[in-house]
Amino acid sequence: MIAILLATSALASAASLLLGRFLCRRGAGWLLALVPVGLFVGLLRFYGTIEAGHTVTERLAWAPSLGVELTLRLDGFAYLFCLLVTGVGALVVIYADAYLVERSPAERARFLALILFFMTAMLGTVLADNLLVLFLFWEATSLFSFLLIGFDVDSPSARRSALMALHVTAGGGLALLAAILLIGVTLGSYSLTDVTQRAPELARSPWIVPILAGVFIGAFTKSAQFPFHFWLPNAMQAPTPASAYLHSATMVKLGIYLLARFEPVIGAVPGGRDTLIAVAMVTMLVAAFQAVRAENHKTVLAYSTVASLGILVMLVGLDGPMASVATVGFLLAHALYKATLFFCAGTVIHATGLTKLRHMGGLWRFLPVTAVASVLASLSMAGLPPFLGFVSKEFLFEAQIQSSWDAVPMAVAVLVNAVMVGVAGVVTLRPFFMGRGRVLGVRHREVVGLLLGPMILALLGLIISLEPTWVDRAVLRPAVTAIYGQPVEVRAGLWHGVTPMLLLSAAVVGIGVLLFVYWVPIHYRLRTLTRLDRYDAEHAYEALQRRIRATARVIAGRLQQGDLRDHLGVIFTTAAAFVVWGLITAGQGLRLPTELGTMRAGPAALALVGLAGGLAATGARSLLAAMIATGLTGLVAALTFLLNGAPDLALTQFAVESLVVVLLTAALLALPLAAPTTRSRRARSRDAVLAAGLSVLLFAALLDMSAAPQHTVAAEFFGARSYVEAFGRNVVNVILVDFRGFDTLGETTVIALSAIIAWSLLGPRMPLDGGSGGARRSVFVLAFASPLFYWLLAALSMVALLRGHNEIGGGFVGGLIAALAFAIVALTHGVDRARTKLRCHPLTLAGFGLLLAVVSGLPGLVAYGDYLRHIWVELNVFGIHVKQGTTLLFDLGVYLAVLGTVLAFLFGLTREVES
């Protein structure tokens, strides 16, 4: 059932890509909110199970030998997150549709689709039990956050902020991945439940410090803790609905989720909790300081979010049962009021276009309902009764009092919470109720879409606090049980008598009110401390980026001077070094072949002629001479294949060499044939040494290979089955089209693609008057003989194709021979004659051949469920017993693809020469 919910979410997000445009064009983009609402209702069905304390687990085996299973687990803590994600998500979709009313429908649709995809990623992260699956969804949330922050693709500051967020969170994700892999190695399992249950065992392992470091860095980057906090205020470049969803209510809480899940491990390691509390306190102080200094409405909210996340991290670090209660309570309360405040900030920005707080004032007259929602949320944020924020603050103080850490965290918490009270006042009272006359008009009035979200969330903050039973039983208590391990007795009520917590709350409110009253002077005094800006984390990040780029420039400048020869020299030298290093570390010496076999004079002389050809090519001054020498070595290779039992290869190589001579001559005739040496004498001797060294390595490798025992398993396999199962006598052809048909399909694709490349590089631009290549005076003998050769070669190519399965031949050979036929016509009469003889475009031929090859595998897919499993049909045609299979179709496809490609080369190159 959970898997179905997750899959529905994914499919609906994908569908919203198409559906969204349709809906947004009709102004009904808010209908997409039905997806999260549907998921929310679906999740409510688990209410009974979760309340009873059970967890729902669903398992899908993926790669069991690697320990990768798609295990989904819904316990109380995950249930809280799921409800938050889907509930707030629904309100965000409705809000965003109203907020982005000035954008084009396509952009609105894109935004809503991204929000839905993000929701799916969040659900996947909190529901995942397998750590690798969790990592996958974790990175997906980073990715969608990047896309949402950089939604205004034309704005350089939005792009910069998006990149910053991606760098920080994805970098933390890499650390998390390292930790996950170490956990898998240590425990032998990637399951989160295993980690929780075997926490003492994990805490004793030697890898625990890197594991915890990875988990901490992952969590701190995601939850914007010091020193990774700087991306969150920058992320306010995102449209406000995204800020409300990601950067206050859901995504940034993922780090807290991770730390809460790992709490048993953290608690078992000495210094684990201390690290968390220390980092949290520094974060809280820095965030509170910056919150007072910030000027923008959303930046103030962002820093207060950072501070609240610091409080949450500290709560995870504290021990004792009340810490877990406080974590869960504060999670819920913060999500509710912070999202509301972001919604209200968005409405203000949307209505007035202002972002700086000091420009806003007296907005309650224009945006009354928003003002009410903002007041309710701020009262919750300030921790005043009877709001949920008050209850959660009480829990917070009780947790601190009960834990073993006393004075310092409590003092920091009091100070920071006081600043939060001040922030609450500044964010609500100043823009809405004070400073009348600063704003004289608004662009957009309040609409239902903009009001639904903030009002519902603000009222929830009040209702849950006044009537907590349902939420308490179904959500809070199971969540606490999930992370604490045992049920905790919690009295969730407003009045417990005059307790120390109440006194602390009163102190917080008192200091906070003072801060609010003296906000302006404090704000201005702190802003003048510009010297501190030089040392903040964002500057460190920028400096790191600059340093990385400078280093890259230096290295690139050193290694890549713009001369291709230097690049190649580096590559070859490194390759040689690796091979030599491998040989040395392999330990065993070089094996030399013991039996040398009989030396046959003819083949030996032939091989030496080939070597002479290669040497001639290197020394040739003229390009034509070099080309002829290269062609000579190719012919020698073909003869070598023929003399050593590879007639198919010999045929292919002969055809290829002939075509190479024709085509390269065509190309070379357009180039200057005298090619002076381009390297100095020293460079040449250096290159000669490098080439000689690598060829010595190859020689040694080949000697070693020939001395090693030959593995004939594959040859025996194919030799035994080629006729019996694949009905072919030419084992090489059977391997190519049947046993390893998929490889050949890939290679045919490569060949067809090269035709496209060649055509786009050379493609004859057909001249309108019929072209100059038409009237060509050709040599008489050639003109007389060319039709004969054409038909001979065409017939030969068809024969080669048809007999390839049982005799020497095949699709490759046939295609090359057919291309030779057309080459003769092109040489004799010109390209136009050859093209008219072909009657179709060479690329069409190549494409059709590829299509045929692909389609030939489909009958096997339909009949046996195996793609490219060839089917054989036996027929009696006029008394002749015919047995053919889809291998012929495949070979024909290869034939046509090769023919089309070579013709594309041919027509292109010869046209270049003629023009």
Add this chain to the structure above:
Amino acid sequence: MSVLYAFVAAGLFGCGLYMVLSRHIVRMVLGLSLLTTAVNLALFQAGRIRTAQPPLIVEGAERLGESADPVPQALVLTAIVIGFALTVILAALTLRAWRSDGTLRSDELRSAQDLGDPLAPGPDVDH
């Protein structure tokens, strides 16, 4: 015999490498073609030079008798065709380079470098 073939393949490999390191792009293309030939010969030797009998199942038999190893042959066959396609595409590229830049020296072909740095530095932002 196999020693001689190994020697020839390695020699051709060295010649091809020497030509690839030239600054004249046509020599590079020809060197690459030599390299392809040399490597195909080297791969072919994985089947061990022993017999001249091609891997064809004779009429009447159901299994392959004593013959050359078919597996390296299958691999080299497609390698020959793709090496050929590569050579021709490189020749087309050199033709294009000659037509557009008027030079055949790799150190004088600088049109990509002259376009400048694709990653412009980001602007300073205050918030």
